[in-house]
Amino acid sequence: MARKNGGFCDFSPISVNGATLASQLLAEDVNVVETYDEEAKTRSPKIKDGLTQYEIQTLFIPFEGDERHTVAIVPVKIWSKTKPVIKTNAPVAFVNMKVTPWAMGNNNGLAYSADGFKQD
Numbered sequence: 001m002a003r004k005n006g007g008f009c010d011f012s013p014i015s016v017n018g019a020t021l022a023s024q025l026l027a028e029d030v031n032v033v034e035t036y037d038e039e040a041k042t043r044s045p046k047i048k049d050g051l052t053q054y055e056i057q058t059l060f061i062p063f064e065g066d067e068r069h070t071v072a073i074v075p076v077k078i079w080s081k082t083k084p085v086i087k088t089n090a091p092v093a094f095v096n097m098k099v100t101p102w103a104m105g106n107n108n109g110l111a112y113s114a115d116g117f118k119q120d
Contacts, residue, residue: 013098
């Protein structure tokens with residue numbers, strides 16, 4: 001089935017449990033997501049409905065015996081009124097985590113997002 005904007009795929013967010021992706025997820029850093037204004041040649045925080053979008057840089061540690069994946073830093077995007085405070089190198093659990101496949105030209109990948117996070 002074709003989409004309104006062309007193409008033949010539906011890249012809808014897929015709900016996932018972080019525990020199904022990796023043996024452990026560790027919070028490493030938090031960065032604000034920025035948008036680029038081509039006319040003004042400036043960057044500014046991405047804001048929607050009074051919330052700012054942040055990326056929690058997360059260390060994904062694969063399951064033991066998983067030879068297809070390696071340890072990687074993976075950003076997980078969340079919306080928040082204030083900059084999230086994390087405990088560095090501490091396990092993190094995401095609330096309503098989603099994975100969205102994307103494709104742009106010859107590039108493709110996965111984007112991770114969540115409604116929030118919890119740490120002990």
